[in-house]
Amino acid sequence: MIRISFPDNSSREISKGTTGRDVALSISKGLAKKALAFELDGELFDLSCEIPHGGSIRVITADDEESVDIVRHSTAHLMAAAVLELYPETKFGIGPTIENGFYYDMFIPGFNGEKDIAAVRSRMKRLVKKNISFERAEMPYSQAVESFSSHDERFKMELLDEIEDRGETISLYTLGDFTDLCRGPHVPSTRFLSNFELLSVAGAYWRGSEENEMLTRIYGTAFHSREDLQSHLNLLEEAKKRDHRKLGVELELFSSKGMGGPGFVYWLPKGTIVKESLENLWKDAHRYMGYQLVSTPHIAPVELWKTSGHLDYYRDNMYFTEVENGEYALKPMNCPGHIIIYRNSKRSYKELPMRIAELGTVYRYERSGAIHGLMRVRGFTVDDGHIFCTSDQIISEIQDVVRFALYFLKIFNFGYQIELSLMDPADPEHYAGDPADWARVEPLLAKALDDMGEDYKTVTGEAAFYGPKIDIKLRDALGRYWQGPTVQFDFNIPGRFDLKYIGADGAAHRVYMVHRALLGSVERFIGNLIEHFTGNFPGWLAPVQLVILPITSVQNDFAERVYKKAVDAGLRCELDNRSETIGYRIRESETGKVPHMFIVGEREAGSETVAVRRHGEGDIGTLPIDEAVQAVVDACARPALPERR
């Protein structure tokens, strides 16, 4: 007999051989019907498994958070089973769950890409209807090898060897004619798998290495209910609508095609207003926060990049050019330029912390397949800053940077998540600089965050080779995370360039250096903004803030007067007095996502008023001209500068 306890703290004795299903049944028939698996002392098991030992047990149903992953994993098997039926020669790789879904990597002879997805889908539906059970079997290595080698499952054999090497139990799951090497757990049968969708097909290297053969990866997702699946599919639709590449064309913000070269952004007049407005706030905020703005060239002799280490570590991503007296490279980063500025004169401890910053456009060669709209380009503007300081200034400088970064996220209502990336102590060879320096600084970064009361995730081994870093991921309106601000310590470059300051003791000391970017790449950040706001920028960024629309040409003079007042008030305003219907012109401003419109007809002209219309809201009433202009000015006010320490 073994003793198990339940979440409500009750407990009971059960005999050996009792399965999870028996336990669920003993509670209620309804529970047994809904049950997907059970958890014993934090470990998940199939419902059909015997309770292996005493402990605290929980029956997992669709109501439990972790259960959707079980459904997805089982659906991956279901998909594999369907693929095997259709393509008997298929060899299987791995089929894990991922955020929001699953995939399976397979070598599928005869598969015709997306065209054949529908067939797989309908075959899966058929298997669901048959309500086939998942059968688990454990077996010794030799028997498993026999089973997989008879089907020439070369990928599974590889996995099998690794499981054996780690000394883990080998378990196989059979679903109909398909048997897979798998840890489990799985749902009892396919009746739990009716709410899935196959989403896309892609190539993927076996085990993610370019050295290996490329397999076909099919992506899908699954949920407990039709409603959950539908709302996820709706989210994907919504994301498509917000795609910054699409909106960029529609709103005439930027162009990145044609002769301009892939991965290069050409900002159109409207996009330039967005970019400049953002950059202007950035510049003012930086000066206010004690940064000195600088400007450095786009190209420099290779010797500079040799000294900085970029030639060794970053060569493959750099553009080079030859001129008569030597080789030059386009800058892939701004740091060496800022170092030249630091080294321009002998620095005193009294100058520290010295914060310099630049909206520096850099060029990096990205492989053609990596390029993506504004998010991944070959030329972009880094809102780069470098802080030179002493060790006892580190904490407050880091805190200032993090606070400053959060300011930029908060003014746009982005959510965020902080990650602290540290070195892997088991692999010190991998990192530049004195390990003692690392040991001194890493806790300071953690302390800086702790003292601010910010939550963060520590990721060991994720530090850059030159130093530990704090990354902030931003979360947009659809809940998606993007690379955002980054704060990086550098134990490499100060040594390479022999950066020093003269201390109060009259001696030279090595200066500490922090790289930081708050927006990351201005281009990518604007891409995030476009998707976050669906192109409905806050007023201060809107390319056109106000459109004046006279109903007929009789009101043109009056409209002209209103227009001048708005322009004088500093608004980006347009007067649309084209000979089109008022409905048509309103529609154009609406689809152009102009935040405000003033509509002026006979009534307004006679009473020195305007009818105000707000994007997405429609007519909001009539106001005297000056009041209406002031309301738009207020709505388009730039956010306040950040608070200073």
Add this chain to the structure above:
RNA sequence: GCCGACGUGGCUCAGUUGGCAGAGCAGCGCACUCGUAAUGCGCAGGUCAUCGGUUCGACUCCGAUCGUCGGCUCCA
């Protein structure tokens, strides 16, 4: 770079088994002077991504190149 899909006027898309390239929107012109998301008529605009091949004849079939998209990879 790799796997797969795609590439027809500024945009969105038709184009049957190879037989003279089509529509809507946008643009231009004319008329219309209009009350809160599309007024009407007319005009112009494409060497069907590029190059090569097969064919009497190629937007259509084949190959290569370039680009775009979904992934992989990369991401100091």
